[in-house]
Amino acid sequence: MTSFPKQPLSRRHMLKGLGVCLSLPMLEAMIPSASARPSTFKAWNRSAGQHPRMICCYVPNGVNILEWVPQTAGKSYQLSQTLLALKAHQRDFTVVSGIGHPASKGGHSGADTWLTGADLSAVPGSDYANTISADQIVAEYHGKKTRFSSLQISDSSGTGGAGHSHTLSFDRSGTPIPAENSPQRLFERLFVPETNAGKQATLKRYAERKSILDSVLQDATTLNKKLGKKDQQKLDEYLNSVRETEQRVTRLESWIDVPKPKVDPIGLQLASQPHNAHDRPMWIDVMLEISYLAFATDATRVITFEWSREAGGFGGGGENHHELSHHGGDASMLKKLAVIDRFHLSKLARFMDLLKSTTEDNGNMLDHTIVLYGSGMNSGKGGEHSPKNLPTLIAGGHKLGLKQGQHLAFDVEKHPPLSNLLLSIIQAMGVEAPRFQDSTSTLTGLV
Template identity: 85%
Template sequence: MTAFPQEPMSRRHMLKGLGVCLSLPLLDAMIPSAYARPSTFKAWTQSAGKHPRMICCYVPNGVNILEWVPATSGKSYQLSPTLSALKEHQREFSVISGVGHPSSKGGHAGADTWLTGADLSAVPGSDYANTVSADQIVAEHHGKQTRFPSLQISDASGTGSAGHSHTLSFDRSGTPMPAENSAQRLFERLFVPETKAGKQATLKRYAERKSILDSVLSDANALNQKLGKKDQQKLDEYFNSVRETEQRVTRLESWIDVPKPKVDPVGLQLNSQSGNAHDRPMWIDVMLEISYLAFATDTTRVITFEWSREAGGYGGGGENHHELSHHGGDAGMLNKLAVIDRFHLSKLARFMTLLKSTQEAGSNMLDKTIVMYGSGMNSGKGGEHSPKNLPTLIAGGQQLGLKQGQHLSFDVEKHPPLSNLLLSMIQAMGVETDRFQDSTSTLTGLV
């Protein structure tokens, strides 16, 4: 029997030890599935929260749609080969097929428009113009009651670039909201108490940021008087973005003396790296575990999680996800893509189990948590990266009025916009509105 090392082994580690700069072959000891330690994190028995929550989990590059979409629809549908990874939760989620974003152009800008539904080229003279994302509509409603109105998580920090965003969240002016990719930093931000010196440093940093914003607004106001109407409109959008940043800083200041929840990091693999193929399974797990803890402590009620940026990502064994999405109909590549799809869904299933295992107000956390999962592109039968028939799941939220345990199948060419689903989620989260982006109504059959 082969004895696997207890600690992860990487090419980089071995090369460093050898003191050379040669490319090593892939050894059995380097294969992630051979020794990747499963998480030992345990769900809490009881949640401290009681309010509605939502998390939107995004996988890039589409899926093997041939093994994703169930052959039957309705309440008695049969799970597809890929969706069988969620068999234990079949009554707690719904498959939605056929829907898409009519305004999207498809391709690897899917993450940019997944929660906005925007036509990125709609503004004349602009190469890129996004709009507010659904999660931020909800965050405006719930955010005043939590330390963080929303959290943005991704495998790459910051905002990325136009059309290849590292975030799913966009504010009222369509400005991307930066994401965090470090589990250690995210945990410390949410749960590690600040020292007195740390608080003073934080307040100083907030003051400096406010000073910069004041200076920016002053200069922009002076410039505004010299601009034409079109440029003034653009500057107004910029003003709104600056003011939203000011409001976020002010909110953070108001929470500086409020103690953070006490959370033991036991079982959390906080050193997992998002860009390391070996760490991939552990990193997804730990980010979902921190999301679970953020919900259980009511630290936030809104989370977006881009599991990988578009045109990137790994499978559970380090496979090149993006490369396989350009499968061209090749059967072997499609099979490998389906393996990645099932790997991702196994992580979603575990997260749903954590939520369902935790009691809350006579039910469990999953019943009051909306989980959206999917991709903003469809790699189709030939790898065409279409904005139609987007792979989409919606789970949980049954105490919020969502109907689960079904396959809602729509005509790919005459489908309702995905914004109908987003509007359904927004309303289920308690926001009073009858419209989001290009929605025509809530999604038939879901509410």
């Protein structure tokens, strides 16, 4: 029987010790055990106030759909083998099966369209054209009351590339909003007070950014007079994105002298790295813990969290998530994929534990927080990466009008668009929107 060290070795440590710069293969000593560095973070007794909140958690590569979808529907449904990981919260979430984005082409562009519902090839002459994501519609409404209108988290920072986005959030022009992948930087951004010198440097940086944006707008106005109608339309879309950036900078300036919430980082494993197989479980935990703290302090009310970019990701033991999603129906690969699915859901369950254990005026934080969890693709029975029957869960929001504790099963071939679910969330968050993308109504049975 193989003996494992209690503390898994990191590749970086071993390479440094060996004095070489070659990339080592995954060794058994690097694989984390189930008890590797468990989080010691504790939930707060109360939040800073009762507010509507939403977080959208995305897992790439689909799931083992055979062990995901419950066999029965309605209020008295039986949890599937995979969903048993959420058994303690069965009354707090709804399984939605059979649903999808009709305009999506499937494959690994699922993260780009999960919250937008867009047809990325809809614009003639353009290879990629996205639209505003549901979270940003909500952020426009609630962001006026918080330091950050929204937060974007991902295991890969920045925006990524078209069709392989590192973010789930897109502004009104369909421009991706960059994501953060460092727990340390995210914590400092939210909770570490700036020194006077730091404030002045920040204000100078904002002023420089606004100066650049003003220059861009001025040059674009001159250029616009020389363009044809089609190019003018493209330029207008670009300028809308510039104006939105300018508005975000102005908002940040208005908060510069408002003290940040005082938060002790005790229990937060801020050094965790998303692409380190050993750190992976802790990185998901700490990013969800920081999300919890952002909600508890009302630093923001809108968060998107791409747990891994499409065509990437690890399981809890360092398994190659993307490789397993191309299972071709192989039973052993499907079994391993289901293990990753349950690992992810165990992290979601812990996050829901934090929210439920924190008291608010007439309930707990989960009652006022909507948690959307799922994927923009389905690896199907044969690994075909379909845009249909997307694995989807929606939790919380009891006090926001959502009906939970059920399985809403729709016909895979005759289903309402996923945009109906997104419209339900938008409206539950208090935004008076009559429709979203290709929605036909709110989602029947959820509200």
